[in-house]
Amino acid sequence: MPCSKKVVIGNNTALWRRATRTANPRLGPATLVWSACATILAATLLLPLQACAASPENPNIVFILVDDMGYGDPGCFNPESKISIPHIDSLAEAGMRFTDAHAPGPLCHMSRYGLLTGRYPFRTDVSDWRERPLIDDDQMTIASLLQGQGYQTAMVGKWHVGFAENGYENPLPGGPVDRGFDSYFGIRASTDIPPYFYIRGDHAVQPPTDHIAANNSDGWSPVQGAFWRAGGIAPDLKLKDVLPRFTDEAITVIENADRDKPLFLYLAYPAPHTPWLPSAEFKGRSEVGMYGDFLMMVDAMVGRVLKALDDAGLAENTLLFFSSDNGPMWYDSDAVRFGHDSSGGLRGMKGDAWEGGHRMPFIVRWPGKVKSGTTSEETICFTDLMATFAAVVNTPLPSGAGSDSFNFLPELLGEQPNKQAVRDQLAIQSANGYMTLRVGPWKYIDGLGSGGFTKPNRIKPTPDGPKGQLYNLDDDPGEMKNLYLDKTNVVDRMKSTLAHIQQAEQTRP
Numbered sequence: 001m002p003c004s005k006k007v008v009i010g011n012n013t014a015l016w017r018r019a020t021r022t023a024n025p026r027l028g029p030a031t032l033v034w035s036a037c038a039t040i041l042a043a044t045l046l047l048p049l050q051a052c053a054a055s056p057e058n059p060n061i062v063f064i065l066v067d068d069m070g071y072g073d074p075g076c077f078n079p080e081s082k083i084s085i086p087h088i089d090s091l092a093e094a095g096m097r098f099t100d101a102h103a104p105g106p107l108c109h110m111s112r113y114g115l116l117t118g119r120y121p122f123r124t125d126v127s128d129w130r131e132r133p134l135i136d137d138d139q140m141t142i143a144s145l146l147q148g149q150g151y152q153t154a155m156v157g158k159w160h161v162g163f164a165e166n167g168y169e170n171p172l173p174g175g176p177v178d179r180g181f182d183s184y185f186g187i188r189a190s191t192d193i194p195p196y197f198y199i200r201g202d203h204a205v206q207p208p209t210d211h212i213a214a215n216n217s218d219g220w221s222p223v224q225g226a227f228w229r230a231g232g233i234a235p236d237l238k239l240k241d242v243l244p245r246f247t248d249e250a251i252t253v254i255e256n257a258d259r260d261k262p263l264f265l266y267l268a269y270p271a272p273h274t275p276w277l278p279s280a281e282f283k284g285r286s287e288v289g290m291y292g293d294f295l296m297m298v299d300a301m302v303g304r305v306l307k308a309l310d311d312a313g314l315a316e317n318t319l320l321f322f323s324s325d326n327g328p329m330w331y332d333s334d335a336v337r338f339g340h341d342s343s344g345g346l347r348g349m350k351g352d353a354w355e356g357g358h359r360m361p362f363i364v365r366w367p368g369k370v371k372s373g374t375t376s377e378e379t380i381c382f383t384d385l386m387a388t389f390a391a392v393v394n395t396p397l398p399s400g401a402g403s404d405s406f407n408f409l410p411e412l413l414g415e416q417p418n419k420q421a422v423r424d425q426l427a428i429q430s431a432n433g434y435m436t437l438r439v440g441p442w443k444y445i446d447g448l449g450s451g452g453f454t455k456p457n458r459i460k461p462t463p464d465g466p467k468g469q470l471y472n473l474d475d476d477p478g479e480m481k482n483l484y485l486d487k488t489n490v491v492d493r494m495k496s497t498l499a500h501i502q503q504a505e506q507t508r509p
Contacts, residue, residue, distance in 0.1 A: 058393050059366065060263045060318040061146065063385070064305065065115070066298055067108065067158065067190070067273035070328030070356070072344020073295060077361045082287040082340040083295050087303035091322050091363045096374045096412060101362030102381045102438075103326050104404075106351050106452055107431055108190060109134070109160050111325040111382060112268070116141045116161065116179070118386025118402030122429040122502070129162040129189075133174025140401035142385050143180030146264045149393045154253045155181045157246050157268030159199075160189045168197060168207040177202050181266070185249045191239050191270045194231020198245075208232030212239075215275070217290065224329055225290055227274045240277045242270060247301040251308040263314070267305065271298050274329065288340045291330070319366045319392065323382070326350050327357040329453075347479045351431035351452030353445045353469075354479050358428055370412050378422045379438060380408050387508060388412075403506030427501045432457055437498040441474035444494035470494070 072078035074085055076092035077099070104114025109129045110121040117135060126134055135141060143153045155176045163172040176184035185200050195208035212233040217225025228239060250267045257263045271294060278285075278293035282300070286292025302322070309315040327350040330342035348354030362380070364370055386402030391409040406423040410416040426438040434451030437444045445451065446468045448459035461467045466484035470491055473479070484491055501507055 058149070058151075058262045059369075060257075060265075060314050061151075061321075061389065061392070062263075062265045062267065062305075062309070062318055063321045064302060064323075065112075065157075065266070065268045066302075066322075066324045067268075067270050068326065068329055068350060069272055069295065069298075069324035069361070070330060070342035070344065070349075071346055071359050071361055072341045073328070074361050076363070078341070078344040080341070081344075082338065083292045084286070085295060085299035087299050087306060088322060088363070090306075091320070091365050092373075094367070094372045095320075095363055095365030095370050096376055098362040098364070098376045098378065098380055100377055100379045101323065101360050102379070102426060102428065103324075103358045103360050104381050104383050105429055106326045106353075106357030108158070108273075108325055109162075110429070112159075113161050114404075115325075115382040115385060116143070118142070118383045118405030118508075120383060120404045120427055120429075120507075122427070122435070123403070126161075129160060132162050133164055133178075134161040135174070135179050137174075137178070139179075140386070140398065141180045142389055143176070143264065143266065145180070145386065145389055145395075145397075145401075146262075146393065147180045147182070149395060150261060151264045152258055152261045153181045153264045153266075154183045155186065155266045155268070156184070156250045156253065157186045157266075158190065158270040159184075159186055159268070163188060163202075168195065168204045171202045172199060172204070173202060175199070175202055183253070186246070186268070187242065187270065190273050191242055192228040192274045194229055195233065196231070196237050196239065197234035198237055204234065206234040206236045208234045210235050217276075220290070221331065224274060225276055239275060240279070243277075243297065243301055244279075246270075247304050250305050254305070254308045254312050254314065257312070257314070269298060269301065288338045291334075291342075292338075292340070316367050319364070319369070321362075321364055321385075323360050323362045326360070327352065331454075345478060348450055348452065348454050351450075352454050352457075353428070353430035353434045353436045353447075353451030354454070355473070355477070357430065357450075357452055364412055366412065371414060376411055378408065378411050378416070379426055380406070380411075380422055381426055384408050384423070397508075400506075402508060405508050425497060425501065425507065427498060427507075435498060435502070437494050437501070438473075439494065439497060441472050442490055442494060443469075443471045443473055443479070444491065444498065445469040446495075446498070
């Protein structure tokens, strides 16, 4: 039987469950067919998918995601940055940097859900990540997409989109190995959110049977510096060791990769998110205190991974992405104190509806494919990885997968038609629920204030004042001039478009 190129939603385990579930009258005739044909499906569909080797021309794909790094931290995005991160900057020299790339939400779990699924995170209750897996059993992820095309798939690092937790001595279903990754080593959330323990596959390496007291640092806000919360911790986990441990694990994945199959590695560092824990080698190295020191350490870890790709002979055929999950935990007072603007001139910070909350440094390196030292001003979102990966491996996305994902491969290859945008809109929900819509240069926010962590985050409208915010980012990238009352026709149009997006099942063509 010839190898099928068709992709199925979710991973093979999820499809098997769907194929063998009992008939349910509420689900209609299609379910009867699935149930009756389970044996045939197992023989004719699942086996070819597992045995099918990817096309030789398919590249390795590596996505490195750091945590809480601002748009203005890398020198390649902000020449006035006071933090030296040469390995990250080298990626921009060798590839393409996007100046208008966005996380699908300005918080960790929002961002990761959108990245993995190609779906806007406001379409589900992402606040439930502590209680359940946010990604459904039969939902396609970027990992299951590539796994179905013959990739070996590995994840290292911070998951933060939920497990089905039932005691940490028991399996943890619903995590990476149930969502398209062949292997996983990481942690359930941030290194300031207990319990703290390593996970390999779907089991805790050691359950969090010990206890760690809360901690914070003098001279910083209560949620900056060496801040972590009290809670359970595994005997084998030391918070200061998590960052280098993940680097070691990623390098092992690279060194042990099967050279006959392309590799997809998702490396999700939990840094420079708090706690800021630079090792002795980096303490006092930057001009930006603990944060700058820790970010320099993150850059050194990225450098180790890049070297491992070179040493393994994989770099030349690797499509590599680098970005941060959301804006920095960096207040205006910090920018004044250190003379370093972590948001790079953008307004706001982590959690905010303003650009500083979700516009991210985003870099793509692909030797021989992406022209070095180039810049794109296209508006893109992490949700667009799904459609882009599908285009890279030349396979169509199934109906219902990557519902808010747009293909930017032509932009990477210098083939995007002139005057044709990659996406015609971008919708984002802030930390406190404000909805933001971007259409071309126009940005609409359906409330007053930051919508996140910058104070005031909510402002009650006055009778004659604006009820929301409207900015023209071409003229006002710092979002200082609210045009809500001056451009009522634009506001009405944006409101109508946003309502349509929220009600629709998908936005991708």
